[in-house]
Structure formats: structure tokens, C-alpha cells
Amino acid sequence: MTLEGKSVFSGIAIGRISIFKKADQQVIRKKVNDPEQEIARFEEAKEKAKTQLMALYEKAMKEVGEINAAIFEVHQMMLEDPDYVDSVYHIIRSQGVNAEYAVASTGDNFAEIFAAMDDDYMRERAADVKDISNRLIEVLQGNEQGEIHTEEPVILFAEDLAPSETVQLDKSKVLSFVTHLGSTNSHTAILARTMNIPAVIGVDFPQDVDGKMGIVDGYTGKVYIDPPFSLMEEYQQKKEKDEEKKRLLLQLKGKENITLDGKKINLYANIGGVSDVAAVLANDAGGIGLFRSEFLYLESKDYPTEEEQFSAYKTVAEKMAGKEVIIRTLDIGADKQVDYFNLGKEENPAMGYRAIRICLDRPEIFKTQLRAIYRASYYGTLAIMFPMIISVDEVRQIKKMVETVKEELAKEQIPFKEVELGIMIETPAAALVSEELAKEVDFFSIGTNDLTQYTLAIDRQNQKLDNIYDPHHPAVLKLLKMVVENGHKEGCWVGICGELGADTTLTETFLKMGFDELSVSPSMILKVREKIRSIDTTK
Template identity: 60%
Template sequence: MLKFSGKSVYKGIVLGPAAVLKNNDFQVKRERAEDSEAEIARVETAVEKAQEQLQKLYEKAVKEVGEASAAIFEVHQMMLEDDDYRDAISSMIRTEQINAEYAVAVTGDNFSEMFANMDDDYMKARAADIKDISNRLVRNLAGQEDMDFGSMEPSVIIADDLSPSETVQMDKSKILAFVTVHGSTNSHTAILARMMNIPALIGVPMDLEEIHTGQTVVVDGFKAEVVFDPTEELCRETEARMKEEQEKTELLQTLKGKENVTRSGKKIHIYANIGSVGDVGYVLENDAGGIGLFRSEFLYLGRNDFPTEEEQFQAYRQVVQTMAGKKVIIRTLDIGADKQVDYLNLGREDNPAMGYRAIRICLKQKDIFKTQLRALLRAAAYGNLSIMYPMIISTEEVRQIYSIVDEVECELNDAGIPYKIPEQGIMIETPASVMISDELAEMVDFFSIGTNDLTQYTLAIDRQNEKLDDFYNPHHKAILRMIKLVVDNAHKHGKWAGICGELGADLELTQEFVRMGLDELSVAPSMVLKVRKNVREME
């Protein structure tokens, strides 16, 4: 029995098999191959396997994000069949008498560089695709299996760390818990784990070489412990505790359909935060009143090129139509900091949390912003959609945004495309926006307070730095006073104010937030009924 302690991201308890994700980065070596035809045959086998893998990915993506977003996997399948690419690999193996892995890797690099140097933007974007399919072939040649989340049994994911783009692509129905060696309790990955309503531990000092897939594991988010190869007695105790937690969950279900109102009659909206179209089911399942934060950047992650206007429109429309008139607040692209996109070529920054990110990218690279705004305005015609702009620090930024929205409106009018100008608000997540919230309230329709970034910027603490978790205090008086100031300034101008950061789900503060006059709390879907219970028990 191996036992480790870590930091709990979401409290829960589970027993199940481990699925170990190991970093398979390795150096491809050049080796002499006496039998060139045998090496070429190995490539053909690897190509066939890659086609099967890509077809499975395509079918999964169609179900979860629609045909438009899944099309990238069809593109990869077609590129694998390209004669020039395949001939270049075979020729290199024959003329240089080298191993298949090295020939595929070099050919991938050569073709990728060739595409990257082309003038056509579409062809430039294919450079990353070539690199991706070449890496897939090399992995297949080396006998490295992709983790098949579709066919695996429900498991506890064990990893060194998980990026947001990795977690968003997983089959959530097959994941019992997360356990990682690294990561911060305030990272975006941790936020995703809480949204998925599964136990998760980070900062666990385990050696992944000592753990194998299929090993039985207990994850205890209450004690912040993970146990590998537990004793029979511990397994029985865990199963009993899992049953208790299930009973508590069932009691919460009785609150479905009830109002979010205190005993004295004070009402508050309780919405849900989500990261993809597929997460809408969690919102409805947990009886949230709406979606207070749709993280649109997850449409941009885990791919090799920007999502098109049509892809985004289809995703946004599907969400608002599914929510059937309930409010859906979509945050515009918030890339940067912990959410990196290779094809955006942002470059390395010494302090990315304070760097080129979110609305700053949108205002500098207007074409990206306008594509998203066109999709949003078109989707707004199909339901109760609101737009929310992140990382605002000045009234001038709001004026620039409105000017770009006007341009988009003119373009849609000229093209005769149906649209609607929706409610537009901003996120309050910088001390600057707090201090001028009285002026900002005159310009926008609502405020949504992003307490994660507001806390890190106010306390001068990088929320991605796990060494600083002990210093990160979202209950700091300065944060609570800022929230109260923002709410008061919004109400002075007849605007509403809510919280969409993690603090909104902090049950120790629910009563204080209601007393402050917050109009809305947007939380992980798994927390909706728990917050409702707190509100209804208030005097």
C-alpha cells in the first residue's frame, strides 16, 4: 500500500482503477536499417493505425462539439494519404537506409517548415497539422498508445500535470478523479475539475514510474490523500463513505425547482460556469438558473488553427437554444497566462499573467475579435445571450470595444445576416477596474467579478505558483471590500453585479455576499444546489 498527501481541489471520495498518463517525449534517433522495405511496411502499418485513431477522434468530436469543429480530424486523415508526404518518407528510407521513425520525423519537420514559409495563411496553418500527424506516426511506430478515453473503463487519471486543453478533450463520463504531481489549486485545470464534480488532488509527491494503469486507488478529497493498492478494510471503509456522500447528493436533489430565496424573502440568481457546449448538460442537471460564464477560449484550445466564424456561431447558438430562454453569458476570448495556444504565436513572457492576454489580444488583433463578435451577434438572435469582456482596466478600452462592435454590426447589415445586439458587460478582475467601477457602470449593462484574477492582482500573488498557495487568501478584507464597492457602484447606476470567480462557490461567504447585495453568483454546476441550500437557510 502506497499513501501520499497532496492539496485537495474538490472534496469527494472515490475508489477505482488508475489510468496513468506519462509524458512520452523522447529523442528520435537515426539508426541504420538493412531492410528498407520492412521499414516502409512499418510506416504503412502506422498510417493505418493513425487513420483508425483519427476516425475515432472525429466521431467523438462530432458528438461533443459538432461536425464543423470535428473537421480537423478529417483534414489530418486526408493529409496522411498525401502522395508527396508518403513518397518523401519512403524515398528517405530507401536512399539513406535509415529507420522509419527518423524518416517520418525529418519529413514532418521538412514539410512543416515548407508550409510555414508559404504566403497563403491557410497553407501556413497546415504546418502545425503536418507536425501533429508526423508525431502521431512516430508514436505509433514506437509502440506508444494514445490514451483511449472512449474504450477505457471509468478510471482515476494519474498524471504529472494536466493542461486545460488536455482536460477539455477527455471523456468526462470515464473520469472518476484527477491526481497530479504538479499544479496549483487556483489554476484553470483545477477550476475544470471542480466543474466536473469529481475529487481531485494536486501537488502529490508520487513517482509515476512506480504506478501503473489498472492499479486500484483510493482518492480522498476530504483528507487530501491518495492510496494505491489499498487494503480490503480501507476499500470497505471507502465504499461506505461513498454511499454516505451519494445519500447527501440525493438530499440536495430535493432542492431542484426551488427558488434561491432567503427566509426573509431576499432573492439571488445562481448560475453556472462552463467551458464547452458539452457541459450544458451539467447546467440543466443541477438546475442552474442560467450560465453566468461560458469560457469561449476552450473552442480555441486543443486544435491547430483558429475556430471559424461558422464553428463558433454553431457552438454559441446550440448553447442558447438548449438553455431555452435562460440567460447565457459568453466571455470573449481569454487566451494567455495559463491558457496557451501555439498557433497564436504569443511568444514567451516573463510574467504572462500580467502580459499580452484576453481583451488586449482582441484589441490588438481585431480580425480575431471581429470573427468572434460576428458569431456572437448572430447567435444572440436565437436566445438570451449576453457578452462579457475580460481584463478591462479603462473606459477607453470599453469605447474601443463598442467601436469594433459597431463595425461588426455594419458588416452584418451589409451582408443581410440576421443578428441582435445583446446585453454587454465586463469582468471586474483588476484593482484598476474596481477603482473606476463608478465610471464603468455608466457604460456597460452589468459587472461580473472575476475573483480569481482580482485576488492575484490585489495580493500580488501568481495564482499558478503552487509555492504561494499558503499566501493566497481570497477571504482577505481588501478583496471583500472591493466586491462591496463594485456592487454599490453598479446599483447606483441601475446595473446588476455578480461573481463568476471561484469565490462565488465559497459556502463560508454565501451569506455575506447576499448581504452585500450581489445579484448573481455563478459557480461550478456541482455547487449550484449547495449554494441554493445555503441561501434558503439564511435568515
């Protein structure tokens, strides 16, 4: 069975379900002979409830912090509120009824006022009023509040959880919260965020789920009851990955990429579109080492205009707030085809008309992109790198075009900043002439996927060859070393933006070779950082 609700905090929980049972609270309206005695009972209960709330405040202060604990102080004030107290007195005296009933009906009346307000947060406060009223009634009836009776931690299902209930819960026994009522502002949601456990609200669940196994997916808001073994296994893996991610975030966010012996390296992220920037920032990357600009061309039915491109680059530059963003110019052809380019069928597309070869052959397309990038450079720290380079001559042609673009912009009085220029080293030819290439540019970024394919003469799309496609091949590693040395000789910084950059079995090798930067997918940043921080390059 699958139930659905709204997730208020992400994460995965797997475990037995326990339905939270509230203490049985039936309030019966009774006529009394001596209303003043009921008022005395009410006053006594109020004092006792206040003492309880004080204790809860102390407990919450320790467990969830002052901001979350403040609610119990507010609860104490609500108990003292003259409007509330007067209403209870009035009902007891005018109707000649028991204190329990007077409190219950006052609680309902006040809760209704909040429930009718046009504001989610305030509507949620109806729960607070009910909570204090229930507390009073419990004291009056001599009952205890509900608890979880369990040895092992459980997924806690409840109709709704009042703040006092959530605080009283033994936190080590709760894997996740699933409630029928509540909102993103409810205490359950706040507590789940503080406890860092998944929570789903708005789930209409049958009572017979009690005691069954369950999975809570705090990413999709789905709750699985009695899941089949295969699903349990799948979620067990997801959960482990998730926990690993949370652990890495907790330990490594904001930390430097520094080895035990003090060597630093830049750790950047690879992205394929504007929407990936969120993941870049969430995973604490130092910049963007490869911004694949192809998406602009692949998602469009015709050549994207300068304005369209400018707007995408500008957005990323601004979102990265001054951190470096390296945009790779158009890299289509080979496995990335776009109809309107009319590239025609080729015998050997990986070695064909692609990337910079198209750009130099059709300068109008290239120039549009360069203008867009330079215009966006004004809004952050941009760099450009060019793919598929094989010769110094190509780089000189590119630089000439860059100069033209800058002159034009200056003439049009459009602001732009200086931009670092770099090239991708992904052909054996570029690696072999890297010493000459280094004199022309500011940096190198090695595209290990193509470099491996060209060096080993293995088509990486051909699955039959997967077993011999080996990016650890000594020939590839020798080229990497050579490129770093040649780059450094001429003052270039050198990085890796291919998949190999995230291969933690090679991180130590890269550090020893002297790489200045690794650019990996956002989800790998912290894993690589963890590796870097465990390495001593002197050993």
C-alpha cells in the same frame, strides 16, 4: 475480485451480498389415471394464483405506483388467456400427464415465442410468461416463493428477478440489485429506478460470493467483492457525496434562490464547453453566468472559424431554451497557451499579453468571435462579457467594434438579437474605476481568482504561496463591496463568477452586499441554493 456488468441505475451501494434463492422448483412428468382431476387441480391453482396476483397488484400500487403495478393485471390476463389455458388442457388430456408438467411445458413454449421476437422489450416478456407459470406450479406443489432471509439490508444478487419476486421483496432490505440476466427494460431495472438504488445487470457471478462484502458502483457498472479497506473508504466517501447530491436534488430542484426574508438572487453556472450544458440543466441552474470560450481555441489546431464558433454558441443557446447564457470572449495567455497564436515567452505572463489585450491588438480574431456570438444570439438569450479590463477606454474600443459587427450583420441581413454587454472585474484598476465603467455597460461579473491574485500580489500558480493566498482578505472583500455599490449606482447588475461565488461561508456576506448573481460550477448550484434559503439578511 472485480465483476463487471451494465449499469441500469446509478448510485453507490456498500454492504453484504446475499444471493436470492428461488424456491426449489422441480417439475417431474408423471402419468396420471384421471386427467380430468388434473384439470380440476389446474383450475383451482389458477384461481388461487389470481388471488395472489390481485394482492400483489394492490401492494405494488402502494409501493411503486400504477404504471409499475399494471404488470400484475396483465399477469392475471395471461392466466386467463384461452390460448394458454387451452394448451395446458390439451397437454393434460392428450398426454395423460400431471398439471405441473402441462403448465411448465406450456410456459416454456409461450416464453419461446417472446424470446424469439426481434424487440428487446418483447423478449423481456418471456420472463412474465415464466413468472406466471412458476406461480401456478408453486401453488400446485404447495410451495412458497423465495424470500430474502436477512436482518440487515443487503446487496441482492440474482440470476434474474421476476416481477412478482421484485414486488414481494422487502424493499427496506435491499441496497442494490445485481443480476446475471435482464435488460434495461427488465423489472429489476424499472424497480431500481423507482426505488432510487443502484442496479447492475449482465454480471456473471460465482456462487461463493454469498455473504461477502461488496461494493456496487452504479456509475461504472463495476461490482467489487471483498474490497480492500482503502477502496471501502474511498467508496464510503463517494457514497456520502452521492447521497448528499440526491438529497439536494430531491429537496431543492425547482425551488427559488430566495432568503428567509425574501431576497432573491440569480444562481447561474460556469461551463467550459458545450457538453457541460447537461450538468447545468440537471442541477437546475437559472442560466450560464460564465461560458468560457477558450475551449474553442484550445481544442483547435488553427484559429476556429466563425462557423465553428457560431455552431457551438448556437447549440448552447438552444439547449438553454431562452435562459441567459453569458459568453466570455477569448481569455488566453498567462496559464492558457495556444501554439498558433505565437504569443512568445513572457517574463510575467499573468500581467502580460492576454485576453482583451490580444483581442484589441488583433481585431480580426476578436471580430470573428463577436460575429459568431451575435449570429447565435438569434437562437436564445445571449450576453457577452469581456475579460481583463482595466480602463474605460478599452470598453469604448470594444463597443465601437461591437457596433461595426452589428452594422455588418444588418447589412448582410443576418438576424440577431440585442445582447447585454458586461465586463469582468478582475483587476484592482477595474474595481477602482468601476463607477465610470458602470456607465458604459449593462453588468459586472467579478472574477475573484484573478482579482485576489492581483490585489494581494500573489501568483496563484505558485504553490509556495498557497498559505497566504486568501480570497477572504479584507482588501478583496472591500473591493467587492465597492464594485457592487458602484455598479448599482449606474444601473448595472453585479455578479460573481469566480470560485469565491461557491464559497458558502461567504454567501451571507454576498447577499448583504447586494450581489444580483452568483455563477458557480454546476455541481455547486444546489449547495449554494440550500445556503441561500437558510439565510436571513435582516439579522
